Amino acid sequence: MSSNNCNSPNGLSEDAAQQSTGPDISDIRHIYETEAPRLRRYFQARLRSRDDAGDLVQESFVRLVGCMARAELPRPAAYLQRIAQNLLLDRYKRLETRLSAFHVPIGEDFEIAIPPDQAARMEAEDVMRIYRRALEELPQRTREIFLAHRVDELTYRQIAQNMGISIPTVQYHVARALAHIDAALEQE
Template sequence: MYLNQANSFNEIYTAYYRKSYLYVKSYVHDDMAAEDIVSDALIKLWERMKREAVDPVRPFLFSILKNSSLDYLKHQTIKRDVHGTIGKALTRELEIRKTSLESSDPNEIFSKEIQHIIHATLQTLPERTREIFLMSRFENKSHKEIAELFEISQKGVEYHIAQSIRELRVALNDYLPLVGFFSFLNY
């Protein structure tokens, strides 16, 4: 079919859109992409026809559709490869973080500096308060056991522990957001 410059875009669209769309969609497998490719191809055909006679039209249109579809598929391949590469990098990074977390030793979380602050703070506490706190948190003695040892009430034991925790929280105030509330500080 020969179309001259007098033909309108609507005539070109009506004559070639449906077959072009089905052809392109059979390769790109994406409705929106096929519509875009066909619309662009029909516009290119119409623009060319405004400048010069295109005869025969179908092979020229087929060439535009083929090349545009190939470009789309190549772009999709590159996109998939990039996503795959990014996905692999993210997977590697997640594995590294997982491995790092799994291999972390809770004893190593407390740096020497934090341990020093804890030790120094405990040394500033009254002896009885320090001993009660250490027995409770590091020797795993119950409040009842400690109360019997010091011959005080369990409420007295709770008071000494609360005093110790209060002092440690003040001393470690800058570190608490980083390492969370230490399990031995929770009361």
């Protein structure tokens, strides 16, 4: 099952799934309260960054709600687990693809045209150029919140208090910035 594919397990057609009234907010809240801590531990055990784990928990629930809006899920927690596994798999595949550009086969007849340090530096400069351009394209408030979180290393709570906004609003802006930057990097 793909992380973006939400087939109805009970055999509903797409038309029947679209006629669904969507997920009940209390159901989503209950699922979040019971599953988010477990999901955070799952991601933290597999990633180095706590921020990345939080981002993936958020992305998992966004995708789950999207699936719940399209079809009735008899076991949403099982779907959530599959979504989480797929997100990690997608993340590792993207990382592997990006790192494959740095792989240089060296054989007897192979001559390196550009020294490895220079090639890596050029690649890093390209990534930073794309990253800066993507940051500049963000709305000012989103950019400020993202930089406060990623550069100044402020927590969501600290940012929310400093800017007089709610924590979910901070989460929204950080997720929006991450999605925009990721899309910019994927395009290159």
